[in-house]
Amino acid sequence: MISIKLNHQINFYLTSLLAFFTPIYSKVLPVFIVLLVINWLINPTNIKLSLKNLKSNYVLLASIALYLLYVIGMSYSSNLSFGAKVLETKLSLLILPLIYAAYINLTREKINTYLKLFVYGCITYALICLSYATYAYYKPLYIDLLNGFSFNFGANYFFYSYLSLFFHPSYTAMYSVFALSIIVISIQKKHIIVNLKIVLSIIVLTVFILLLSSKAGWVGLFLLGFYSIIILIIRKKWIQIFYFTIPITILFLVFNVYYTPNVSQRLPQVENIKKAITEKDENNTKVTTSADGNASRIFIWKASYDLFLENFLLGTGTGDSKEKLLEKYLEREMTTEYNNQLNSHNQYLTTSISLGIVGLLIFLFGLLYTFIKALKRQKLIIASFIVLISINFLFESMFETQAGLVFYAFINTMLGCTLLYKRDLRLSMFS
Numbered sequence: 005m006i007s008i009k010l011n012h013q014i015n016f017y018l019t020s021l022l023a024f025f026t027p028i029y030s031k032v033l034p035v036f037i038v039l040l041v042i043n044w045l046i047n048p049t050n051i052k053l054s055l056k057n058l059k060s061n062y063v064l065l066a067s068i069a070l071y072l073l074y075v076i077g078m079s080y081s082s083n084l085s086f087g088a089k090v091l092e093t094k095l096s097l098l099i100l101p102l103i104y105a106a107y108i109n110l111t112r113e114k115i116n117t118y119l120k121l122f123v124y125g126c127i128t129y130a131l132i133c134l135s136y137a138t139y140a141y142y143k144p145l146y147i148d149l150l151n152g153f154s155f156n157f158g159a160n161y162f163f164y165s166y167l168s169l170f171f172h173p174s175y176t177a178m179y180s181v182f183a184l185s186i187i188v189i190s191i192q193k194k195h196i197i198v199n200l201k202i203v204l205s206i207i208v209l210t211v212f213i214l215l216l217s218s219k220a221g222w223v224g225l226f227l228l229g230f231y232s233i234i235i236l237i238i239r240k241k242w243i244q245i246f247y248f249t250i251p252i253t254i255l256f257l258v259f260n261v262y263y264t265p266n267v268s269q270r271l272p273q274v275e276n277i278k279k280a281i282t283e284k285d286e287n288n289t290k291v292t293t294s295a296d297g298n299a300s301r302i303f304i305w306k307a308s309y310d311l312f313l314e315n316f317l318l319g320t321g322t323g324d325s326k327e328k329l330l331e332k333y334l335e336r337e338m339t340t341e342y343n344n345q346l347n348s349h350n351q352y353l354t355t356s357i358s359l360g361i362v363g364l365l366i367f368l369f370g371l372l373y374t375f376i377k378a379l380k381r382q383k384l385i386i387a388s389f390i391v392l393i394s395i396n397f398l399f400e401s402m403f404e405t406q407a408g409l410v411f412y413a414f415i416n417t418m419l420g421c422t423l424l425y426k427r428d429l430r431l432s433m434f435s
Contacts, residue, residue, distance in 0.1 A: 005047055014043045015107050016114055019418075023121040026414060027179035028129045029170055030407045037099065037410075044103045054105035061108075063420030064101035066370030067413065070355075071098040073363050077322030087323025090358075094403055096413035104417050111421040118418055119186055119385070126183035127205055129176070130212040133169055137161040164217045175407045177213050177221025178396050182415070184209045185228050185388040192235050193384070220399045224392050277302065292337040301349050301399075304341055307332045308353040312360075319360035329357060347404055351397035354404065374416070377423050386419045 022036045044050050058064055074094055081087045104111055111118075140161040160166050168176040187206060190196045213221050279291045280302035294300045311320070311332045320328045326347070333342040348354040356364045371390055378386035393402075393412060402408030 008047070011043060011047050011050070012107065012110050015040065015103075015110060018043065019111075019114070019118060020121050022414060023118040023418075024125040024128075026122065026411055027125040027176070027183070028132075030410065033406070033410050037096065040103050041099060044106060050106040054102050057105040057108050058101070061105065061420060061424070063370060063374050063423055064105055064417060066366060066373065067097045067101045067416065067420075069366050070359075070363065070370065071095070073359050073366065074322045077319065077359055077363075079321075080318065081321035081323030083323040083327055085323070086326060087321070090322050090325075093406065094409060096410050097403075100413045100417045101420070104421055108421045111418060112425045115418060115422050122179075122415075123183040123186055123205075126180050127208060129170075130180065130208050133167050133176075134162075134208075134212065134215075136169060137167055162215050167212075167215055171407050172400075172405075173216040174218045174220055174396065174400055175402075175405075175411070177216045177218035178224065178392060179411065180209050180213050180216070181221055181224035181228065182389060182392055184213070184225070185392065186385055188228060188232055189384045189388060192232075220396045223395055227391065227395075228388075293340040295340055300341055300346070303336070303338050304346055304349055305353060307336050307338060307341075308348040308350065308357055310336075312353060312356040315357070315360060317360045317362065319356065319358045319363060322358055325354070325358040347401045349399060349401060351400065351402050354401040370416075374420065374423060381423070383423065386423060389415060389419060 018036050018040050022033060022040070025032050025036070044054075058068070071091075071094055074091055078084065078087045078091070164173050167173065171179075184206065187196070187202065187209075191198055191202070196202065210225070213225050276294060276296040276299035279285050280294055280299035283291050285291050292303070294303060308329065311329055315328075319325070326345075329348065330342055330345065333339075348357065352364065352367070355367050359366075371394055375387055375390040378384070378390065393416075396402060396408075400408065402412060
């Protein structure tokens with residue numbers, strides 16, 4: 005057993021590493037989490053303290069309750085091996101709230117440091133990706149080791165999945181938008197002073213989000229911009245509105261229309277979406293599948309919703325959700341979606357399929373309770389996190405990947421520890 009002071013110091017340093025590396029490289033995160041668990045268990049009083057503090061913290065309790073439902077879902081699953089993998093992937097929903105419930109006061113004291121390190125991590129990752137894209141752009145000749153062909157992606161190195169080295173672009177954009185919202189809200193609340201480094205950070209993150217070409221990222225950036233414009237209008241900062249909107253509009257047009265050859269692939273094709281909605285083409289022939297990503301999502305959402313209604317109360321079970329969804333694809337003749345083994349691309353539907361309406365309600369409670377409390381206490385960083393994560397849940401099954409699950413579990417836990425704390429979050433960057 006070690007001293008409480010040392011125990012807290014270890015928790016602080018490990019949490020700092022987790023905050024910095026979450027938006028940079030997910031493969032090192034399990035190491036930090038395991039060390040956090042060991043540090044938590046090494047002092048037996050921590051377990052009692054966690055159980056005591058959890059009683060009054062509904063944000064952390066909702067996360068734990070959701071995980072326990074996944075455990076219960078194993079009892080009516082036939083595919084136990086897949087279910088075990090699901091439980092392993094989602095373990096952070098249980099572990100992180102349990103750990104940090106013992107360190108609530110420490111987390112409240114250090115939350116601004118953790119947020120700052122997360123922002124630094126996002127900026128670092130953006131610079132790494134943009135630097136590599138620049139290098140690759142000016143070193144255009146590569147040889148395909150399998151086929152011996154040379155190829156040159158040109159400006160595509162600055163676009164979508166070619167730009168984001170270690171994560172799916174949707175997750176990278178989500179991290180970056182949240183980091184940008186932390187900076188913008190801190191400026192709005194006058195917690196940080198605008199200087200050259202702050203301006204450069206905003207420019208780097210904004211350019212990076214635009215180039216990532218994630219639709220959810222664009223939506224998040226638009227909402228953050230809309231919020232900023234409203235604040236400027238209230239404060240009658242007319243010149244600042246001009247300086248704010250014009251550059252971003254120009255950057256979007258330049259980076260995503262002129263310089264990026266494949267931008268059309270990221271914009272919704274109205275005709276394909278119409279076919280997916282009506283399930284008929286222009287010749288009135290039945291359409292059941294699509295190679296277009298946006299149209300395919302609509303087919304997937306329809307199939308997922310049908311599967312949810314068929315297993316309304318408790319869902320299909322933790323281990324059988326993927327298998328049942330693939331069977332639904334076959335039943336609906338969705339060959340492209342079946343061949344690619346696609347998930348629901350919507351966390352609300354994914355949770356509903358696995359755990360039924362009970363799981364969905366607990367999931368929604370965690371989001372709505374946090375959002376409402378954050379608004380009442382004017383903790384806009386927390387509210388912005390819930391809005392951002394809720395938008396991304398519409399387009400991705402985030403809990404199916406470590407990159408999405410750990411980000412949600414970690415940030416939600418950190419912010420959940422501070423939600424009922426009277427003092428507001430105060431970010432002091434580059435001071």
